[in-house]
Amino acid sequence: MDTETKTQMATEQMTDMDLSEQIKKVTKESHIRAENTELMMSFQKAQVTLQQYKLLLCSLYEIYLALEEELDRNSNHPGVAPIYFPAELARLEAIEKDLEYFYGQDWREKIVVPGATKRYCHRLRQIGKESPEFLLAHAYTRYLGDLSGGQVLGRIAQKSMGLKSSEGLSFFAFPGVTSPNLFKQLYRSRMNSVELTEEERNGVLEEAVRAFEFNIQVFDDLQKMLSVTEDTLQNCSTHSKPVQMLQI
Ligand code: HEM
Numbered sequence: 001m002d003t004e005t006k007t008q009m010a011t012e013q014m015t016d017m018d019l020s021e022q023i024k025k026v027t028k029e030s031h032i033r034a035e036n037t038e039l040m041m042s043f044q045k046a047q048v049t050l051q052q053y054k055l056l057l058c059s060l061y062e063i064y065l066a067l068e069e070e071l072d073r074n075s076n077h078p079g080v081a082p083i084y085f086p087a088e089l090a091r092l093e094a095i096e097k098d099l100e101y102f103y104g105q106d107w108r109e110k111i112v113v114p115g116a117t118k119r120y121c122h123r124l125r126q127i128g129k130e131s132p133e134f135l136l137a138h139a140y141t142r143y144l145g146d147l148s149g150g151q152v153l154g155r156i157a158q159k160s161m162g163l164k165s166s167e168g169l170s171f172f173a174f175p176g177v178t179s180p181n182l183f184k185q186l187y188r189s190r191m192n193s194v195e196l197t198e199e200e201r202n203g204v205l206e207e208a209v210r211a212f213e214f215n216i217q218v219f220d221d222l223q224k225m226l227s228v229t230e231d232t233l234q235n236c237s238t239h240s241k242p243v244q245m246l247q248i
Contacts, residue, residue, distance in 0.1 A: 018191075018192040019191050019194065019196070019201065019204070020188035020189075020191045022205055023137070023140060023191070023205060026209055027141070030209055030212035033216055034212055034215055034219070035149070037216055037219040037220060038220070039223050042160075043153045044156070047160060051229075053157060054102050055222050055226065057095060057098050057099055057102065057171065058111040059113065059114065059117040061095045061096070061099060061111060062118070063117065063120055063218070064090075064091045064092045066121040066128075067142065068086070069128075070128030071135055071139060079134075079136055079196070079200075080132055080133070082190040082191070082194055083136055083140075083187065085143075088176040089143045089146075089174070091146070094170035094173065095171050098169065099111065101167055102168055114218070114225055115221060116214070116217040116220070117218050117221070119217070120215075123214065133194070133203075134203060136191065136194065136204055137204050137207035137210075137211050138208075140211075141208055141212055142211075146172070147180040147183060147184055151180060154173070
């Protein structure tokens with residue numbers, strides 16, 4: 001079944017619900033799939049490696065660069081203004097700090113961006129230009145995720161990678177949000193205040209499912225890159241042929 005049909009079936013049974021309830025419902029299955037990706041499982045089992053985390057940061061940098069530039073550019077759009085919280089939520093500077101910590105000052109020349117990440121960013125740019133109200137679906141997927149499971153993942157990441165302080169983990173910290181739960185309530189009420197036609201609302205719900213799908217593909221792509229690197233390393237130790245390796 002394609003994404004559009006699935007979303008349509010789910011929305012038929014919930015026309016009375018608020019957008020925040022609908023969006024949670026239509027993305028429930030995708031959330032389970034995202035949690036079960038190899039990368040997210042590594043986090044949950046407290047087995048995330050420095051290589052995994054560094055590569056994830058590279059992708060997150062590109063994703064938040066596109067998302068936040070498009071949100072900034074469309075901050076007065078009626079579908080964006082109510083959920084525009086740059087002071088509380090913006091992640092870009094935090095990610096830049098983490099990248100500098102792990103890769104050094106010349107991190108911009110070293111970051112690796114897999115194909116799935118480029119496709120996700122391309123979509124963000126496209127909707128920023130053509131249908132800014134769909135940005136709500138992407139902002140919801142990333143920011144509410146970061147404020148939910150992301151909070152636990154940060155503590156796990158610190159332990160798994162044996163980091164002594166929270167250096168390199170700024171991405172997980174939201175100094176502008178005192179209570180993630182209260183903030184999520186506010187965010188949901190703002191989402192519910194956005195006026196959308198039925199067609200636009202269905203489009204937003206469909207886009208949220210797509211946003212989760214993009215994230216899953218980014219995680220899978222990243223994991224694939226790492227397994228190729230590991231194979232290369234193994235080949236290097238068994239054969240003496242010089243093989244060009246990915247610097248992660
Ligand atoms: C909410 C866990 C990965 C997006 C939540 C909540 C938990 C959680 C416990 C709170 C549920 C509630 O308040 O009812 C996890 C864990 C993950 C994970 C353990 C992986 C290890 C992800 C990913 C995304 C995501 C990869 C998207 C990219 C969301 C969103 C919400 C959420 C948007 C808010 C749901 C709502 O209240 O509408 N997650 N999550 N999560 N998560 Fe995740």
